[in-house]
Amino acid sequence: MKKMGQETANKEPIVTPGWIIMPYRYSVGALASKFFVELRDNKRIIGVRCSECNRVIVPPRSVCNKCFRKLHECVELDCKGTLLTYTIVHYTPSCEWLKPPFAYGIIQLDGADTGFTHVLGEVDLDNIRIGMRVEAMFKDKRQGNILDIQYFRPLAGSL
Amino acid sequence: MQQKTTDELITQEMLLKIPYRWAAGEYVGEFLRELRHSGRIYANKCPKCGRFRCPPAPVCSRCHTRMEEREKWVEVGPRGTLLAFFVAEQSFLVPTTGDMLEIPFSVGVIWPDGAPVALWHKLEETNPDKIKVGMRVEAVFKPEEQRQANIFDILYFKTV
Numbered sequence: 044m045k046k047m048g049q050e051t052a053n054k055e056p057i058v059t060p061g062w063i064i065m066p067y068r069y070s071v072g073a074l075a076s077k078f079f080v081e082l083r084d085n086k087r088i089i090g091v092r093c094s095e096c097n098r099v100i101v102p103p104r105s106v107c108n109k110c111f112r113k114l115h116e117c118v119e120l121d122c123k124g125t126l127l128t129y130t131i132v133h134y135t136p137s138c139e140w141l142k143p144p145f146a147y148g149i150i151q152l153d154g155a156d157t158g159f160t161h162v163l164g165e166v167d168l169d170n171i172r173i174g175m176r177v178e179a180m181f182k183d184k185r186q187g188n189i190l191d192i193q194y195f196r197p198l199a200g201s202l
Numbered sequence: 203m204q205q206k207t208t209d210e211l212i213t214q215e216m217l218l219k220i221p222y223r224w225a226a227g228e229y230v231g232e233f234l235r236e237l238r239h240s241g242r243i244y245a246n247k248c249p250k251c252g253r254f255r256c257p258p259a260p261v262c263s264r265c266h267t268r269m270e271e272r273e274k275w276v277e278v279g280p281r282g283t284l285l286a287f288f289v290a291e292q293s294f295l296v297p298t299t300g301d302m303l304e305i306p307f308s309v310g311v312i313w314p315d316g317a318p319v320a321l322w323h324k325l326e327e328t329n330p331d332k333i334k335v336g337m338r339v340e341a342v343f344k345p346e347e348q349r350q351a352n353i354f355d356i357l358y359f360k361t362v
Contacts, residue, residue, distance in 0.1 A: 047228055047260070050272040057231040057351045058223050064300030065218040076212040187212050 074103045077117060083187040088179065090155050092116045098156040102189075121153035122179040123198065129163060129171050140190075144168055150177055150195055164194030219300070226351075232272070233257040234351040241343045243279040243356075245317040256319035279314035280341035281362060282321070286311040289330045312339055312359055324358040338362040 071079060074091065081087040090101035095110040099118055107114055129148040132141075146168055149158035163171060164180065177195040185191035226234055229246075234257075236242050246258035250267040258275055261268055287310040293302045306328040312321045326342065327333050339359040349355040 045272060046270045047232070047272055048270075051228050051232055054232070054235060057226040057234045059226065059350075059352050060221065060223050061298055062300070063218065063220040063222065063297050065295065065297055066300060067216050067218065069214045069216055071212045071214060073211065076210060079212040080210055188214050 072105065074105050074114070074117075078103050079187040079189075079191075081119075082181075082189075082191045083185040086122070086181045086185075088120045088122055088152060088159075088192075090118050090120045090152070090157075092118050099154060100157050101152055101155045101159050118154065120155050124150040124152035124155070124159070124177055124195070126163075126171070126173055126175045126177055126195075127151050127158050128173060131168055131171075146171055148177065148195060161189070161192055162194040163196070165196035217300075229258045229260050231351075234353070234355075237343075237353075237355045238346075238349040238351040241280075241346070241349075241355075242277050243314060243321070243341065244275045245278045245314070245319050246275045247317070249274070254317040254319040256314065256317065256321050276316055278316035278319070279312075279321075280343075282312040282314035282339055282341075282359070284310050284325075284333070284335055284337050284339055284359075285313050285320060286335060287325060287333050289328060289333070308333065310339065310359055323353070323356060326358045326360040332361070 078089045081089045088101065089103060090099045091103035091114045092099050093107040093110060093112050093114055094116065095107060095112045100107070100114070101120055103114065103117065105114055106112070127149045129146050131146045132143045135143055141162065146163040146166065147160060148163045149160050152159055163177065176198040178198050179192045180194055180196055182191055182193045233244055236244055244258055245254045245256035246269050247254050248262035248265060248267050248269055251262060251265045253262055253264045255263060256278060259269065287308060289306050289308040290303065291306055293305045296303050308325040308328045309322060310325040312323060314321055325333065325339070340362050341356045342358055342360050344355050344357055
């Protein structure tokens, strides 16, 4: 008697495409609300200073990741910074909102001690250099999310 | 700059949207091909203890004996007897579509004629007063040209 393997060997495999689609709302919390409100209303980037290690962390978080201090001292940061590292994206996962190729950078804003991740724009992908100076470009229509900064672009003369 | 209390709390609307492909495998694949081509529902039977599986499975869920012979698959249904049911009156998010469930929505556990197995599917009847445990139901298939070899090639079970 034929076993299943012999029976189905030359038959079409059944593969069902599907989706997991979940709309949801993310509450950013009190401190990050401050950050997004400032971004949206005043085009300002806010960080938070730890009273123990004196580091300025951006985006703000409520507890220091090194000394576990409760953080509350907000500081305004410059919208300019230095590129710490970057990556060029060539692949589009379904969640991506930009068309590749484009670059993500980690930027140390002037006055901050941590890296801030965002997209790099107005830049030739072959000419991105670690250490180059960049500045935040804000959207005209801002909605209180991280994309209120459209991208960071190289400062004139930094290439 | 000291932190001022911000009255406004920011909430961000997000959408998680992940495509995936589910491979039905050898046994369920054959079951779904039969649904599509012949409009027949199959179960398979353990050669050792006699327990049925629907959709057919490679291994008996009770005694773990292999059930490898295609010729021994038995056709069940399309009629059957309702073992249990529920009617959803409260809508919820359907993760496969991102839409809210259209209510009322009823699901039955059906014992198809031919084998003592439980088959879960949608019921056409959504009025709980008109659904009775023990009532006779029958699978309603999509027109053949619209079938896609998935479980919704059976649209629902209607009351006979």
